[in-house]
Amino acid sequence: MEPIRVHSGLVYPMNRANVDTDQIIPKQFLKRIERQGFGQFLFYHWRFDEEGEKRDSFSMNDKKYTDASILVAGDNFGCGSSREHAPWAILDYGFRVVIAPSFADIFYNNCVKNGILPVQLSEDETQAIIKKAEQQKLELTIDLEKQLVVEEEEFNFSFDISDYHKQMLLNGWDEIAVTLTHEDKITAYEERQHLTG
Amino acid sequence: MTQPKTIIEKIWNNHIVHQEPGKPDLLYIDLHLIHEVTSPQAFEGLRMKGRKVRRPELTFATMDHNVPTKQRHIIKDEVSKKQMHTLKENCEEFGVPLADIDHPDQGIVHVIGPELGLTQPGKTIVCGDSHTSTHGAFGALAFGIGTSEVEHVLSTQTLGQARPKTLQVKVNGKLGTGVTAKDLILAIIAKYGVRFGTGYVIEYTGEAIRDLSMEQRMTVCNMSIEAGARAGLISPDDTTIEYLRGKRHVPDGEAFEQAAAEWRALATDEGASYDATVEIDADKVEPQVTWGTNPAMCVPVSANVPDPASQEKDYEQDEVQRALDYMGLEANQSIDSVEIEHVFIGSCTNSRLSDLKKAADIVRGKQVHEKVTALVVPGSKTVKEQAEAEGLDVIFKTAGFEWRDAGCSMCLAMNDDIIPPGERCASTSNRNFEGRQGNGARTHLVSPEMAAAAALEGHFVDVRQYTKTALNG
Numbered sequence: 001m002e003p004i005r006v007h008s009g010l011v012y013p014m015n016r017a018n019v020d021t022d023q024i025i026p027k028q029f030l031k032r033i034e035r036q037g038f039g040q041f042l043f044y045h046w047r048f049d050e051e052g053e054k055r056d057s058f059s060m061n062d063k064k065y066t067d068a069s070i071l072v073a074g075d076n077f078g079c080g081s082s083r084e085h086a087p088w089a090i091l092d093y094g095f096r097v098v099i100a101p102s103f104a105d106i107f108y109n110n111c112v113k114n115g116i117l118p119v120q121l122s123e124d125e126t127q128a129i130i131k132k133a134e135q136q137k138l139e140l141t142i143d144l145e146k147q148l149v150v151e152e153e154e155f156n157f158s159f160d161i162s163d164y165h166k167q168m169l170l171n172g173w174d175e176i177a178v179t180l181t182h183e184d185k186i187t188a189y190e191e192r193q194h195l196t197g
Numbered sequence: 198m199t200q201p202k203t204i205i206e207k208i209w210n211n212h213i214v215h216q217e218p219g220k221p222d223l224l225y226i227d228l229h230l231i232h233e234v235t236s237p238q239a240f241e242g243l244r245m246k247g248r249k250v251r252r253p254e255l256t257f258a259t260m261d262h263n264v265p266t267k268q269r270h271i272i273k274d275e276v277s278k279k280q281m282h283t284l285k286e287n288c289e290e291f292g293v294p295l296a297d298i299d300h301p302d303q304g305i306v307h308v309i310g311p312e313l314g315l316t317q318p319g320k321t322i323v324c325g326d327s328h329t330s331t332h333g334a335f336g337a338l339a340f341g342i343g344t345s346e347v348e349h350v351l352s353t354q355t356l357g358q359a360r361p362k363t364l365q366v367k368v369n370g371k372l373g374t375g376v377t378a379k380d381l382i383l384a385i386i387a388k389y390g391v392r393f394g395t396g397y398v399i400e401y402t403g404e405a406i407r408d409l410s411m412e413q414r415m416t417v418c419n420m421s422i423e424a425g426a427r428a429g430l431i432s433p434d435d436t437t438i439e440y441l442r443g444k445r446h447v448p449d450g451e452a453f454e455q456a457a458a459e460w461r462a463l464a465t466d467e468g469a470s471y472d473a474t475v476e477i478d479a480d481k482v483e484p485q486v487t488w489g490t491n492p493a494m495c496v497p498v499s500a501n502v503p504d505p506a507s508q509e510k511d512y513e514q515d516e517v518q519r520a521l522d523y524m525g526l527e528a529n530q531s532i533d534s535v536e537i538e539h540v541f542i543g544s545c546t547n548s549r550l551s552d553l554k555k556a557a558d559i560v561r562g563k564q565v566h567e568k569v570t571a572l573v574v575p576g577s578k579t580v581k582e583q584a585e586a587e588g589l590d591v592i593f594k595t596a597g598f599e600w601r602d603a604g605c606s607m608c609l610a611m612n613d614d615i616i617p618p619g620e621r622c623a624s625t626s627n628r629n630f631e632g633r634q635g636n637g638a639r640t641h642l643v644s645p646e647m648a649a650a651a652a653l654e655g656h657f658v659d660v661r662q663y664t665k666t667a668l669n670g
């Protein structure tokens with residue numbers, strides 16, 4: 001996975017809470033056996049009508065957000081199904097950072113494993129970003145090392161992230177390889193539990 | 198004396214393979230369940246790195262999400278077919294046991310794990326599926342994982358996890374007649390919201406929980422994830438142990454008694470403390486019906502759909518309004534006035550034998566309303582067989598229900614069992630998200646009894662008034 005250190009980009013504001021992974025990527029697109037190519041299906045039924053035409057009423061279709069790489073949304077983002085297709089779609093569409101007041105646990109982990117930075121800000125901070133990005137083009141810089149969300153004019157927010165998740169994102173680790181350095185411990189555990197086959 | 202512990206802490210401590218400050222604990226995984234949708238990319242990852250499955254015998258796969266529930270072998274969708282075929286190839290290549298579509302053990306992964314006795318108290322259980330929380334009913338620590346984590350478990354039989362906070366959900370008193378485990382968990386989520394469990398593992402305690410059968414406990418734990426909790430569990434007791442006795446993968450004879458003693462010892466100690474506790478009175482819970490697009494958007498059957506104007510914040514008003522628009526409902530409309538076109542009895546929440554029996558008790562000798570299409574989809578082939586042995590299929594079919602083969606079916610509509618846009622379904626499943634049962638479909642979550650009664654009436658009714666005799670009988 002691609003490391004992420006500092007990311008600057010355009011914000012797409014989605015002022016909705018409890019956005020579930022069924023909305024992020026609907027089930028009919030989960031049948032593919034690859035990891036790539038899910039971006040075209042992101043928020044499919046919100047972006048497209050029954051005929052597959054873009055819905056003008058859905059702001060993500062607005063040209064001014066075409067190059068957005070930072071998704072800012074309401075509380076409890078990514079709830080519901082554990083499908084990792086959701087972060088795959090988000091990443092493939094072009095987002096590297098998702099900002100929300102809170103995330104569902106499984107979704108949060110899935111993001112980190114795919115090099116997407118989930119940033120947790122307060123409700124007020126998130127709303128301030130959303131409101132501004134709805135009014136005008138808004139560019140933010142997220143500095144993972146310093147744990148800051150910065151905008152030229154006004155915003156300077158700090159965020160929390162566990163040190164482990166931070167290191168994973170900064171370094172783009174292959175977690176399996178890291179775990180396998182403890183293989184002797186796994187074997188010892190299996191022996192203790194009489195699990196050796 | 199040692200510090201009293203919760204079952205969550207005990208299971209956690211028993212499974213630590215490696216600990217380092219500032220890092221997640223590396224936990225050993227006792228059982229890894231697999232299905233066709235969330236595993237192909239994980240197996241592909243192994244292949245690309247030349248890695249193996251460390252413990253194929255602790256891994257068990259089935260096909261459930263895509264499988265047709267009628268005309269079993271006609272899979273029209275080529276991509277679905279390929280996904281199922283890929284699972285078969287992967288299981289063969291990596292030596293993982295598989296209950297495929299033709300296998301007598303096939304069924305929804307969260308139905309067959311317990312049925313086969315693979316699910317046992319004290320185990321750590323994972324699956325690339327958020328409803329893995331179901332297995333917590335047995336006093337196992339069971340949670341859903343993403344596909345990258347599936348790959349990690351396949352390859353190492355471990356998973357790095359930050360120690361979760363513990364949350365006690367205490368259910369006082371007793372559930373009334375005709376009020377089910379499904380109503381209880383919906384009422385809990387309605388009261389505390391869709392994210393009160395985020396970051397926690399839930400333990401359900403209290404008199405009403407002790408009174409539940411194992412299958413009812415599975416219904417409760419199943420929906421822990423709808424409250425945001427990856428795992429929800431119940432300390433093992435006599436009910437747990439008697440349910441497990443004689444199951445295929447459970448030891449027998451002397452070894453069973455020994456295992457049972459160990460399982461009992463896992464129960465939360467007297468005086469153990471939780472990071473948080475919430476409570477609910479079971480005797481106040483009524484049959485529930487969801488009205489909106491997440492499981493907390495739920496009211497008792499005697500109540501009305503809410504009014505956006507009564508919400509505090511503007512984005513909350515928007516959320517309620519958007520849900521009403523999607524659902525085609527008016528603010529303040531009484532929920533029992535809502536008419537339905539479809540009924541789905543099935544899913545890992547409510548497709549076990551006792552669920553089907555209770556629904557059958559309601560419909561016995563009656564007829565499905567003329568404008569309703571009603572479906573029963575047993576959770577596994579075994580459930581189907583047992584139900585047929587008891588004549589439930591005949592009761593359902595005579596009443597006008599379709600009697601299908603085992604799978605996830607209309608819970609997520611990945612196969613051909615799809616609700617058309619704008620149509621409305623009373624469903625015993627667990628998610629009423631937009632489009633869950635088909636693009637534009639409108640889902641109302643209810644218990645099997647409430648779904649059965651709605652099928653007969655064509656709209657929601659309080660099942661307690663509808664047929665007291667059937668429920669008491």
Ligand code: SF4
Pocket residue numbers: 261262305306307326328544545546604605608609626627
């Ligand atoms: S029945 Fe529904 S919720 Fe359960 S595993 Fe299948 S798709 Fe998921």
